[in-house]
Amino acid sequence: MGQRSEQNRANRTGAEGPVLSVRRLTTRFRTDRGIVTAVDDVSFDVAPGETLGIVGESGCGKTVTSKSIMRLLPDHVASYGDESEVIYRGNNLLRASESEMRKVRGDGIAMIFQEPMTSLNPVFTVGWQLNEALKYHTKLRARERRARIIEMLKLVDMPNPEKRIDEYPHQLSGGMRQRVMIAIALCCEPDVLIADEPTTALDVTIQAQILDLMNELKSRLNTAIILITHDLGVVAQVCDRVQVMYAGRVIESASAREVFHNPRHPYTRGLLDSIPKQGGKQKGARLPAIGGIVPSLWELPPGCRFQERCRYKQQKCVDVEPDLVTDPDGHARRCHFPLGTSAKLTVGASS
Amino acid sequence: MALIEVRNLVKHFPVRGGVLNRVVGKVHAVNGVSFDVQRGETVGIVGESGCGKSTLGKTIIRLIDPTEGSIKYDDKEITTLGHGGMMRIRRKMQIIFQDPYSSLNPRMTVRGLLREAIKFHDVVPANQVDDYITELIRTVGMRPDAADKFPHEFSGGQRQRLGIARALSVKPEFIVADEPVSALDVSIQAQVLNLMMDLKEKLGLTLVFISHDLKVVEHFCDRVLVMYLGHIVEELPTRDLHLRAKHPYTRALLGANPIDDPDDRRPLTVLQGDVPSPFSPPPGCPFQTRCPRVHDRCRVEMPPLVTREAGVNGEAETERVACWAVEVDEQEKLSAGAGAR
Numbered sequence: 001m002g003q004r005s006e007q008n009r010a011n012r013t014g015a016e017g018p019v020l021s022v023r024r025l026t027t028r029f030r031t032d033r034g035i036v037t038a039v040d041d042v043s044f045d046v047a048p049g050e051t052l053g054i055v056g057e058s059g060c061g062k063t064v065t066s067k068s069i070m071r072l073l074p075d076h077v078a079s080y081g082d083e084s085e086v087i088y089r090g091n092n093l094l095r096a097s098e099s100e101m102r103k104v105r106g107d108g109i110a111m112i113f114q115e116p117m118t119s120l121n122p123v124f125t126v127g128w129q130l131n132e133a134l135k136y137h138t139k140l141r142a143r144e145r146r147a148r149i150i151e152m153l154k155l156v157d158m159p160n161p162e163k164r165i166d167e168y169p170h171q172l173s174g175g176m177r178q179r180v181m182i183a184i185a186l187c188c189e190p191d192v193l194i195a196d197e198p199t200t201a202l203d204v205t206i207q208a209q210i211l212d213l214m215n216e217l218k219s220r221l222n223t224a225i226i227l228i229t230h231d232l233g234v235v236a237q238v239c240d241r242v243q244v245m246y247a248g249r250v251i252e253s254a255s256a257r258e259v260f261h262n263p264r265h266p267y268t269r270g271l272l273d274s275i276p277k278q279g280g281k282q283k284g285a286r287l288p289a290i291g292g293i294v295p296s297l298w299e300l301p302p303g304c305r306f307q308e309r310c311r312y313k314q315q316k317c318v319d320v321e322p323d324l325v326t327d328p329d330g331h332a333r334r335c336h337f338p339l340g341t342s343a344k345l346t347v348g349a350s351s
Numbered sequence: 352m353a354l355i356e357v358r359n360l361v362k363h364f365p366v367r368g369g370v371l372n373r374v375v376g377k378v379h380a381v382n383g384v385s386f387d388v389q390r391g392e393t394v395g396i397v398g399e400s401g402c403g404k405s406t407l408g409k410t411i412i413r414l415i416d417p418t419e420g421s422i423k424y425d426d427k428e429i430t431t432l433g434h435g436g437m438m439r440i441r442r443k444m445q446i447i448f449q450d451p452y453s454s455l456n457p458r459m460t461v462r463g464l465l466r467e468a469i470k471f472h473d474v475v476p477a478n479q480v481d482d483y484i485t486e487l488i489r490t491v492g493m494r495p496d497a498a499d500k501f502p503h504e505f506s507g508g509q510r511q512r513l514g515i516a517r518a519l520s521v522k523p524e525f526i527v528a529d530e531p532v533s534a535l536d537v538s539i540q541a542q543v544l545n546l547m548m549d550l551k552e553k554l555g556l557t558l559v560f561i562s563h564d565l566k567v568v569e570h571f572c573d574r575v576l577v578m579y580l581g582h583i584v585e586e587l588p589t590r591d592l593h594l595r596a597k598h599p600y601t602r603a604l605l606g607a608n609p610i611d612d613p614d615d616r617r618p619l620t621v622l623q624g625d626v627p628s629p630f631s632p633p634p635g636c637p638f639q640t641r642c643p644r645v646h647d648r649c650r651v652e653m654p655p656l657v658t659r660e661a662g663v664n665g666e667a668e669t670e671r672v673a674c675w676a677v678e679v680d681e682q683e684k685l686s687a688g689a690g691a692r
Contacts, residue, residue, distance in 0.1 A: 057536035058507075159624070173625040174400075203399035203563065203626075208607035208619030230537060233609030237616060256613040274541035275611060276570030283570060283590065286548060289541035293506050 018045030019191045019224045020069070020088050020109070026081030027061075027068045036297045038064040040248040041081075046192060046224040053239030053256065054228045055271075059294055060245040062228045066194045069093065069226075070111055071101050088192070107137040110185035114197035116177035120169040126153075126180050127165035130187055137188045152183040157213060175206035179213070186217065196228045211237050232271060236260055244268050247295055247305040250324060254331040264331060264338035266310050304336070312337055352426060353387035354525060354557050355411060360384045360420035362403075362410050366630060378629050380406040382581035383420070385656075388525075393551065393558040395572035395589065397565050397604065401626055403581040408527045408561045412444045413437060424525070442472045445518035449530035451510030455502040461488070461513060462498040465520050472521045484520075491516045492546055508539035512546065519550065525557045532567065544571060565592075565604050577601045580629055580637035583656060586671040591663045595670065597677045599644050636675070644676040654678065 027039040039061040046052045054062045067073050069086050071093060086093040088108060093101065105111075113119040121129060130149045134140060140148060146165070153161035156179040169177055178198060185193055195214070199207035215238055218225055227239060235242055235256060242259040244252040244267065252265040263269045270290035292309040295301055301308050307317040316336050326332040327340075361384075363377040380403045388394050396404045409415045411422055413429060422429050429440060448454040455464060465484050469475065475483045485495045491512040502510060511531060518526055531547070532540040544567065551558060562568050568575050569589045577585040577600060585598035596602055603621040622641045627633055633640050639649040656673040659681070 057538060175625055204565075204607040205399065205603055205622045206625065208609075208621065209623075211609065212618050212620045231609075232537070233611050236611050236613045237609040237619065239613070260611060260613055271537055272611065274537045276544075276566045278566055278569070278593070278605075278608060278610065284548075286545045287541040287570075289545055290538040291542070293508060293539065294536075 018047050020086070020226075021045045022065075022069065023085040023087065024081060024083045025065065025068060025086065025094075026084050027064050027073070028079050028081075030077050030079070033298060038248055038297060039068060042243075042245070042250050044243055044250075044253070046226055048191065048224050049218060049222040050241070051218060051225040051227055051239045053235040053242040054226060054245060055230065055232065055235055055242060056245035057230055057271075057294055059247070059297070061248040062245050063196055065245075066111065066196050066226065066228055069194065070105060070109060071096070072111075103137075106133050106185075106190065107188045108190055109192040109194065110188070110190040111194040111196065112178070112181045112185050112198045114200050116174065116181045116201070117169060119181060120177060122169055125166050125168055126172070129180070130165075130184055133184055133187050148187070149183075152187045153180075155186070155217070156180075156183045157209075158183070173206075174202050175209060178202060178206075178210055182210075182213070182217075186221065186223070189221065190223065192224045192226065194226045194228070197230070198227070199234060200229070200231070207234075214238055232260075232275060244271070247300060248297060249305060249334060250332075251306065251334045252332065253324070254333075258329075258331050262331070264327070264333040264340060265306075265335045266312050266339060267306050269339055270309075304334075312339075353423075354390045354425060355388040355559075356421075356423040356426075357387070357411060358385045358421045358423075360407070360410060360422065361418045362406050362415060363418045376630060379581050379632055380629060381410060381417075382632075384578075384581075384583050386576055386583065386586065388557060388559060390524075390557055391555055392574065393560055393572045395568035395575040396559060396561045396578060397563065397568050397575055398578035399563060399626055401580075401629055402578040403629070404561045404563075404578050405529055407578070408446070408529050408559060411559065412441070412446060412525075412527055414446065442521045443523050444525045444527070445521065445523040447511075447514050447518050447526060447528040447531045449533055451507060451514045451534070452502075454514055455510060455517075457502055460499050460501055461516075464502075464513070465498075465517055468517065468520050474521055487516045487520055490519065490550070492542075506539075508535050508543060511535060511539075511543050515543075515546065515550070519554070523556070525559075527559045527561070529561045530563070531560075533562065533564070540567075547571070566608060577604070580627065580632050582637050582673065583671070584638060584673050586656075587661075588668050588670070594663050595661065597670075597672050597680070598674050599642050599676065600638050603643075636673075638674075642676075644674075646675070648675050 022042060022044050025039055025042045026037060028035050028037050042065055044052060054065060056062045080094045084094055088104060093104065127149055130152060131145055134145045134148060149165055150161045153164060158164055158176060158179050199210050202210060211234065229235060239256045242254065242256050243250050246267050252259065252268045259268060263272060273288040274290065276287065290309050295305060303318040303321050307313045314337065322334050322336045324332050324334045360381055362381040364380055365374040366376045366378060367373065368375040384407060396407060398404045406415060410417050417430055424440060462484055465487060466480060469480055469483060484498055488495055488497050493509060493512055532543050535543060560568065560572050569592050572589050575587060575589050576583050577598065579600050585601045587595050593605055596605055606621045607619050609619060624641050627640055635651045636649040636654050639645045654673045654675045656671045658669060658671045660667040661670045
């Protein structure tokens with residue numbers, strides 16, 4: 001098994017070992033324009049009962065990371081780095097066969113997708129779709145399965161589960177569909193739940209319900225959750241630890257508290273500043289936006305991938321790409337000139 | 352005088368069904384809405400999906416014809432205007448759509464897209480069109496060489512800038528922005544919001560800004576209309592919004608927004624259940640099925656939108672609320688005040 005990096009050892013919470021370890025994950029795609037590296041050398045652990053947030057803007061590689069773990073990317077276009085490992089129950093999933101993967105998916109690691117309408121089959125009832133997972137992964141009889149499905153729907157606070165079990169996805173609202181997705185994901189009691197933008201398509205009041213539900217289920221079932229999102233508010237609500245990704249790389253990794261109160265990478269700082277503050281504290285003022293756009297993966301700038309948009313750029317940033325360095329307090333950042341205590345003071349004075 | 356005066360605006364969409372494809376019912380998208388927009392003001396419209404905010408936005412510039420009601424633009428009734436009259440006034444009102452991918456014709460270059468409206472409305476003399484296009488592209492913060500590219504060559508944020516350039520091309524006074532930043536990444540969202548603020552100040556635009564994100568509206572707008580199932584349930588200034596908001600729905604929207612601080616975690620759920628279908632809205636107050644403060648009167652009688660002067664930090668401003676519970680609160684406040692005197 002691969003060596004565990006300092007960073008993850010320092011950040012791990014709980015006494016139990018991690019349930020899932022991702023080591024040096026690199027995912028490449030063969031495309032018409034040549035090979036592109038969508039995820040570059042990403043490592044992390046998740047422990048039972050812990051929620052890890054993976055944050056970033058479109059194209060940063062957060063969804064490819066989750067699909068690589070689940071091996072949902074087609075083998076003829078996606079390939080993984082030689083040193084890449086996804087360790088689950090002592091096996092490297094990146095080298096597992098399709099039949100081994102099928103046992104892991106749903107039973108060991110389950111996933112919730114962003115769009116509950118397109119990930120539910122419109123021609124089958126809610127009950128049928130939950131039954132499918134139970135039939136494959138458990139030895140329960142038909143009647144037991146139905147009882148278990150109703151129990152699952154109750155667990156996710158579905159109103160009228162006895163009636164809803166025989167309804168079709170189009171008869172449900174967006175929030176209820178996402179509850180069904182969560183019920184399907186949890187029905188085999190997975191060790192790890194990957195939630196890819198689970199609330200992005202929902203209204204705020206419904207998002208509030210789903211986030212509260214996820215928090216409640218985590219403490220009740222002790223599931224490890226990997227939450228993928230672009231919404232920092234969602235991260236602040238549910239995550240214990242956060243990894244910020246930019247152009248395929250992890251650029252910052254720390255506890256949620258640290259990332260929000262003491263970000264060390266200028267990109268993380270910029271993301272936090274881009275959100276209008278509630279309470280209208282900067283009302284009417286311009287938001288301190290990050291200039292420019294995310295670079296294309298085919299035309300990455302030399303040195304640090306963020307340097308073209310960074311307001312603290314120096315010559316070293318263009319010449320050398322920084323490594324992901326873990327500070328003594330366990331806060332990791334990929335920046336030559338992190339916004340630490342001393343740097344932060346000068347920043348505060350200039351702005 | 353207000354630039355826009357909307358009175359009792361109603362839009363019902365017919366729903367067809369059955370073998371004969373007859374009208375079997377109607378969707379109550381906008382249900383008797385009245386409000387004003389002052390010149391130079393930015394008014395936000397917030398609400399969840401299906402509350403009628405986009406329909407309202409499109410109806411006030413008559414991209415959708417209203418079922419009933421009146422819309423006055425600059426004191427001129429526009430609901431009864433014919434094609435030609437509407438054409439003249441349309442130059443003054445523009446719209447920016449949510450999805451910059453589907454609102455730009457993929458087969459036209461940026462120059463072509465912008466030139467169409469400029470020529471149609473004769474905005475500048477023919478020999479100055481190219482210079483004007485260059486100027487427009489610069490105005491929205493892009494490089495002039497963008498003019499000869501196609502929409503697919505741009506990122507989402509740049510496309511939204513082009514959407515803004517196209518809206519500005521006819522030198523409008525009034526713009527409806529329908530979720531202009533919802534499809535954009537956070538860092539790009541901030542850039543586009545900043546651009547819109549700059550342009551609004553520079554060109555003295557009047558804006559109606561439609562969004563589901565109360566945080567963005569609070570930041571960007573002067574006043575906000577909160578909609579629920581086709582009704583305005585509250586109207587208030589955005590300054591000190593969290594202190595002013597009275598309607599239980601506005602309070603719920605404020606409470607459901609996650610706060611960007613892991614130290615400040617609290618349960619977010621304020622409302623159970625979903626928005627009822629606008630096909631069969633509930634009787635009484637539209638919000639009664641989910642309201643934490645519901646009582647008997649709400650289930651039978653629709654609360655009126657009551658206007659009052661309300662003060663925060665000593666400054667009174669006009670607010671409107673439609674809620675029986677708030678009425679009771681206000682009565683109690685009044686009698687408590689009278690008792691103290």
